[in-house]
Amino acid sequence: MSQFLPSIFFSLFFLLLLHQSSIVSGSIVEKTCNRCVKIDQGFDYNLCVSLLNSNPNSRNADLSGLGVISLDIAGAKAANIQSTINKLLKSLPGGKKYEKGCLEDCLELYTDAISQLRDSVEAIKARRNDDARTWISAAVDAASTCEDGFQEGGLKSPLNKQNDEYLKTILIPLDIAALLDTE
Numbered sequence: 001m002s003q004f005l006p007s008i009f010f011s012l013f014f015l016l017l018l019h020q021s022s023i024v025s026g027s028i029v030e031k032t033c034n035r036c037v038k039i040d041q042g043f044d045y046n047l048c049v050s051l052l053n054s055n056p057n058s059r060n061a062d063l064s065g066l067g068v069i070s071l072d073i074a075g076a077k078a079a080n081i082q083s084t085i086n087k088l089l090k091s092l093p094g095g096k097k098y099e100k101g102c103l104e105d106c107l108e109l110y111t112d113a114i115s116q117l118r119d120s121v122e123a124i125k126a127r128r129n130d131d132a133r134t135w136i137s138a139a140v141d142a143a144s145t146c147e148d149g150f151q152e153g154g155l156k157s158p159l160n161k162q163n164d165e166y167l168k169t170i171l172i173p174l175d176i177a178a179l180l181d182t183e
Helices: 005-040 045-053 055-058 062-093 095-123 131-150 160-180
Strands: none
Touching: 005 045, 005 062, 005 160, 045 062, 045 160, 055 062, 062 095, 062 131, 062 160, 095 131, 095 160, 131 160
């Protein structure tokens, strides 16, 4: 029995270390999201924690890494909206020219946003935080500009819910990029 005691203690010690590291690494997400709430009153803390924790790489990421992860998530959201727009365009009856024009404008806006988000990833990796914030800010406008087109024509946007979700999502990398300037 005494010969197994050291290996049992070592195993318990190792498990304790693993548990502590998961608590510490999980807290980087919570700390980051909490810091974002302090600089942006409209920030959704729960969404931030949920989205960042959905990526297993967030456990070992630093603030810059969380910025990249959040940009990837926002880019995926924009790509999903782009796909929805393409489906809507294919199913739209021919007589709805104004709505078609709005959807085409939205498609262009989200195509540009995806490119801007990719450029932002590269800017964060190169520690060009000002560039990243500029590109993310431009990508933020896709949702509201898309919605504006429909509203100006007195139409209800078929993308309203997705645009709202995108806007909440893209605030995460925007605020993380602002935090990077403080470090």
